[in-house]
Amino acid sequence: MATNTATQDHPEITLTRRDGLKLAGLGLGSVAALGVGVGGVRAVTNGAFSAGSGDPYDLWHDWSSMTGIERVAAAGVLACNPHNTQPWRMIVDGDTIDVHSDPSRRMPLNDASGREHFAGLGCAVENMVIAAGSAGATSQVTLFPHGPASDHVARIALRKDRARQDRDLAAAIPHRHTNRGPYTSAPVDLSGFTEQSSRIEGANVLWIAEPTTREQLGRLYVEATKAITADTAQSTEAFSWFRSARSSIDKHRDGLTLDAQGLSDLALFAAKLLPAQSRTDGDAYWVKATREVHTATAAAYGVIVVDDVTDRSAQVNGGRLLARMHLTATALGLGLHHMNQITERIDRDTASGNPDVFSARWAALLGRPASGGLLSFRIGHPERTPGLSPRRSLDDVVAG
Template sequence: MINSITLERLVEYGIQAPSGHNTQPWLFSLKEGEIRIYPDFDRAMPVVDSDHHELFISLGCAAENIAIAATSMGLRPRITVMRSKEDRDYISVALKRDSTIEVDELVDAIKIRQTRRNKYEDKEVPQEELQALENSFDFRGVEVLTFVGKREMKEIKPFILSASSKQFEDRKFIEELLQWTRFSDQNAKLEGDGLRAKCLGLPSMPSFVGTTLMKHLISAKSEARRWSQLIDASAGLMLFAVTHNNITHWVRLGRAFQRFALTATKLGISHAHVNMPCEEPKIREALAYRLNLVGLTPLMLIRFGYSDTMPYSERRDVEEVIEKA
């Protein structure tokens, strides 16, 4: 029997997963030898993630964290995408004691991994470490394409800038971003979620000042300039794509990305999302066509390189995310 204390410890690992705007769109249900991860649609992002693919990718990241941590507790995990009698899609992480299980070497990276949205150094990633990133996962239906150096990234950059401009010209996008932006450290700690203003290149400030700034001083052009500088300073980009654009493959992509992110953490390589081209359907289609991605749907774009650490994003308490029986 696996006691509730062990299951709650595993949930603590799960909630360290990344999520869009740090919305933490998950709920956990503890069963006999099982943790179920349900989507919390109250924390969805209907503007940038209208089909919820980013939400389920985040749930896949959380599931992989739990699976990795379970190995350090002598538990063998089995992850399955399920649907309940109430037609609720969820992820089942079934756990079974196994004295022969090998501890996953990525477990120590879970609680120190972070998304670093700052500017990276002008420094290349060694070829052997690039290969380690590319080979960090093996999930059926998930592919990754790597673009290194300014020449290769130049092929992707116009799609990034176009999507960023489109989003910052959309009032609803700005309102959604404001909903999840925490303009002061105090506000971030109080809410336990969201993006710190520092992540957007802004200083800490009162919320009313930040809201005014975002609405009137930050423009599509200024964001395009900022993203251009961030991309030019990156060592490379990795584009994650799936063979089937459905929940099962979104979860697999999340699991794959989490292993990539934890491997990068162990290697001292920074990473951050550049998902805008994948969030805009028409631009996503144009990107897939330009790269000749026959039979693949690109859903996640990551930049990587080397940088200093950033302030860690807040997380809600475990008690807040576990459904009561």
Template sequence: MLDPAGGPAHEPWHRWRDVPGPRGAVAAAVLAASPHNTQPWDFVVTDDGIDVYSDPARDTGSVDPFGRERDVGLGCALENLVIACGPRGLRPTLALLPDGGDGLRVAHVGLAPGVPGTDPLYDVIDRRHTNRGPYRPTPVPPAVLGALAGPDETAGSLHWIDEPGRRAALGQLLVDAAEALCADEQQSVDNFAWFRATNDDEQRHRDGLVLDGQGLSPLELGVAKLLPPSSRTEGDRFWIDRTRDVHTATAAAYGVITTADPEDRRAHLEAGRLLQRIHLRATAAGLALHHMNQITERIDREASTGAPATFAPRFAALLPTGARPLLTFRVGRPVRDGRPTPRRSVAMVSR
């Protein structure tokens, strides 16, 4: 129970490099980030291609009422999958939404034989973890931040917020959004549904949010694992406190990925691919990254319930005119490494 990387739920992290051919690319895909670790994917694998499907049952309800985060998570998996083809001697050709914008099939990846190559992002696929712990009070130079997007940033969709005044304003907005989300009973319940409080739950479900992923010190983690599981209210309080005292208090910079059209699924899939690449590059550069999407979750919740828009104008004031926020994350130099979280195996998610 105290082993951070034990049991079948963690085997996908140890086995993925040994899985040959197209299934090996799927083994890399399942290690990607996804909202609440829902792993909302299904794969159909043949010798000359992989179809990637969305699993709409694996959703977070009122936390993601328009399914934007789910599509971003599918984009993250797709990026790992494509990156993993080259080292396996496969040349991928990607077609997004081959059945149109409403289809469950989000991508077809055609596979042709290629010459096995190397890729520094492939090498860190199993070291990338969401790091919710404290970061060091060292600034990250703008040139280092700029290099995280790499050559692939499209149409100016990535914005860095590292100047102290704007960083503090975004930090306050993140705390306010966490409080508002917890005060909204439906969002709090839907959030809590993905918490796996015990090792038995974690091994049975092989998904969701776990204590190992909370960025605690070894001592705090050991104590937390011995205590009885937290109630929903206690979990909400813990998250708000950590958002104020650790997450926003130690963020060196925030990245925000924006979109011109928040209804465009293709843009969400591409944003997920970009997000995963940024996270892999950050990992390779020794930087930590923590996804923090409570503001856009509140924006979508207000829009879906017809409530007055309180978070959209506050976030817009921190962004270029007309840019619509889709994803937010913090980066910095970590005090401690992130830890692996559970995953379903290739056999469980593919046919």
């Protein structure tokens, strides 16, 4: 899921809030000196000393000790989802969980077709299925029980069973985080994903690891990123989900943050000392990071493919498979970073009536029609561990 943030990553980072301060020229003593006075106040305000702790992060730390239906519902809240909008509402009634879309969390400019929104709901559904299975319960999932136009996306009926399954994936739930940092040059053995690739009916994974095709796809990602940043309305909408100050994180408990950008410890600390970056400066850095980090260090790309990317059930099922891919990557010690700039531009141009400049090239690289490529991501061996993303509490999203 595309990452339009106020700060991005670089393998040998020269992070700036206005792309002028070069950390390579800052010694540790200089950075420490910035920690006093105004810089020190900013460090506290921006959470330099409280990253990954406090109420917005409690669910990551508490999940493993939870039990019963609460544990299952919490697994859904911890699922990967586009731009960390957390698009779900849940109703728990006995052993049944009803998953509803929250339309207020749609991004109509960056996700004009709704594919990311409903895929994120699918990720939540599958996280709950996996959590329930590891506890010895089977899940009967019914998609759109009141029809595809309804916000009632799924009903999960749980039934106790002796068999326990998906234990490795369930164990990965509290450790799964999108890794936007640099990856090493080591190749990835994709055979570890084979078992999961066909687990969700109607969705599959297409891998792009051949160097030439991978490089061509990387260039297309960069071009799409530039197109998003050149579209003021699309860029502004995405930037509205960036939470810079700790007070904003505590208030919203969603969106993208500095902590989740895969920065080195030194770069992250310095970023929190400096004044907040503007949208245009953040966009420029995002383009640079996409070119010099994200595409430059991707060992392979994965694309979730379905029959029709506009079909709501296909979107949800694609998200269900994406959740399995991300948890599998986590269990294997791999980094995974959702990258949907290309499809976001395809949908944006289609909705705006503009010429579609990406579908034909997207289809050529996939070897199939663009209408089948739902979501995409890069994968590799990460150089560093990503930070936690904020999450809303169960009380915020679950009724029952």
